[in-house]
Amino acid sequence: MFHFETNWIFAASAERLWQELVDLPNWPTWLADFRSVQVIESPVGAGSGIDSEMNVGTRYAITYRGSLPYSFRFVLEATSFEAPHRIELRSTGDLIGMGTWQIARTAEGCTATYIWQVTVANLFFQRLMVVPWLRSLAEQNHHRTMDRAYTALKRRLQG
Template sequence: MKANEYFMPTEWRVKGNIQEVYDVCSNFLDYQRWWPEVYLNIRAEGVDEETGNERYALLSRGKLPYKLRWFSSKTHEDAPRTLSLKASGDLAGRGTWRFEQDGEYVNARFDWYVNAEKPLLKRLSWFMKPIFRSNHDWAMRKGLESLNRELERRRTARGGMI
């Protein structure tokens, strides 16, 4: 594995049903609203030539003081069980969400295979990899907190039903 290559799996356990969790996680344009600590700006930017799906331009950040500009599009979708995407720009690679109902909870796993292509991050990866990985973990913890808030907001809006 090259110094700038990362495999970063994340597992979330969320109270709810698979469809509601999938609906939130599969709507990339809405990330900026419900996950604002990480997603600063997201906009649709035409169609990805390779996939034929909507292409999104993203500006994101972690706890560390740098921002990432990248593009993403869905590559595969099997609602509500899986969702795969590709990334290019400051981050280049692929990710897959997997969702599984487990009683009143949903187990969500995100496998992120990505290369740091932002010049500074790419250059520093050889010795900063643990810090960059910790930064990703922080972002994903914020995502879980934000997802729980978003699910509660949606339930309240529809009268408290799970």
């Protein structure tokens, strides 16, 4: 199991960040390692009614490829959210686990924390991840992905 915590600071409103986060089909515009995001199920009226992009139960098919020579295909499902503070996502497929975005307002804008607790489904990859230097490569890959995403999203939100 991997446990990642990513912390970002933005000179933008929590509401503006929220708009980007609930619009998963557009994540590849700032999270380029998400090669594709497609809505595969979208229950009508299942959410709070606040966001047309996301409802509880909405499922997204994701293809991810970072810096390493392999791709993961997984489904993210919105399990709960509280605008504009928290989004919880369940991952199934090649990556199994949970992701949670937490957004807090600050005097200068907002902060975002992403907690990603995930394991790989493939038994071969699971066995490789017990080798310390291979696990470290996978962790570095995740951090590079998130660093690139932060740079792109910060530019998008702050101009």
